[in-house]
Amino acid sequence: MSALTSFESNQKSNNIGPQLKNADTSITKDRSILFHLKTLYLFTKSDLKPVIVPQAVFALAMMFSGSKLGVPVTNQLTTAYISTRVLLMFAWLWIQLLVVDISNQRSPESVAEDAINKPWRPLPSKRISMEEAQHMLRILVPAVVAISVAMGNFTPCSIIMVLAWLYNDLGAGSASLLQRNVINAVAISCFGWGALIVLFHLEGTAATLLRNWTILTATVILTTVHAQDFPDMPGDRARDRKTIPLVYGEGWTRAGLAILIPLWSIACLVFWNIKSPVAWIPTLLVGSAMSLMTMVRREYSYDKIVWKLWCLWMTQLYLLPIFSART
Structure with a gap:
């Protein structure tokens, strides 16, 4: 399974209801807070380096090149401000990635392929069920959108959410090579765009x-x-x-x-x-x-x-x- 983003991944099935009802019930029952935190991490583990690291570098490079973009240069900003914005940037990138990864990994086809290629992922390893993954998405999507609104970068977040829906639920990922590659490119760019907005609040003024x-x-x-x-x-x-x-x-x-x-x-x-x-x-x-x-x-x-x-x-x-x- 490819590892640039979860947009570049398994083909999606739209009819998963029967599979969910007949899914293996041997799901891990002994769950603590640390268990749930590790589960969330495992959803995003394979995409941390190819997605979050490059897009964080994209935004930070802009931050340290501020004078060329007409934004505050770093020597005009306090260490506390920079540290806080950088932490918020990584948090924003990760929650976007979490939604995209859960959306992609929850299909029966994805679970079957991950059972061979990435058996440590939450669904093939039976840490949670597909039904629970869907329930997580129903909570995470509005929460992530609300957080993005508070951070001032609703636009890149909304584009990422729409692209994930198109790719995983409407079958755009398997419709054509052009659609798939365009979605990949736009989505990845939105990760970087959103990360930069968290650093500098550039919504509408870039x-x-x-x-x-x-x-x-x-x-x-x-x-x-x-x-x-x-x-x-x-x-x-x-x-x-x-x-x-x-x-x-x-x-x-x-x-x-x-x-x-x-x-x-x-x-x-x-x-x-x-x-x-x-x-x-x-x-x-x-x-x-x-x-x-x-x-x-x-x-x-x-x-x-x-x-x-x-x-x-x-x-x-x-x-x-x-x-x-x-x-």
Whole structure:
């Protein structure tokens, strides 16, 4: 099961009522507060690094590049303010991710696949039932929306909630490759957008530069996120799941990714008018290594490395505003 976000995941079944009624009843009964906290953590465990870390870096890089965006620079803010806003940012990112992950992992198909690939997740490990997961969502969704309203970032939250509903409940994830990839890119960008608003309360006042950067990074994700599909090809082929490598051919898809990675690297460096080799060299090195490995090493173990390099590469791109020579 792919691990960028829960938007890029299992196909959804709309008729789960019978399965819920006939579900295995061997659910863990001995539950404490720590048990429930661990359950919530396990829902999001596999997406903490590929989702929360890069999007937090995206927002923090903007925070430490405030003068280029027309927002308060960090030396004008108190340590207490910065610390509080950063903690709130991580909390906001996590509760959004929790809703998305529960929504995605609760389908019978997801539980069956996770029983093989990620048996430690709450549903396949029988920590909670699918019915309980649905009940959690009925509580969490309005709570998360209310918290987002209080934090001043209702818009990105509402977009994430709608996209999760479209993907997991209305079958957009299996409708077409284009719909799935667009939903992935927009959702991930909304995580970063919302995190930034928590830091700076930029709702409705974000600079044109910030908007353009968000659009650019969303486009980068849209056109390269299929790097995660290569290590999953055997399982996807067995389940007849439509992914870019399987639909358009592995060779063409690898070649396209190998070309796009260095092009997007240069485009992002130029966007921020970066002169420093400290930014240019690592970004191009990681991108080049990923492109080369994608074409030369067509093996499962190396495809997993390529996916990890993609996550590192995106994090590097998110850090670029710090090195900007813009004034």
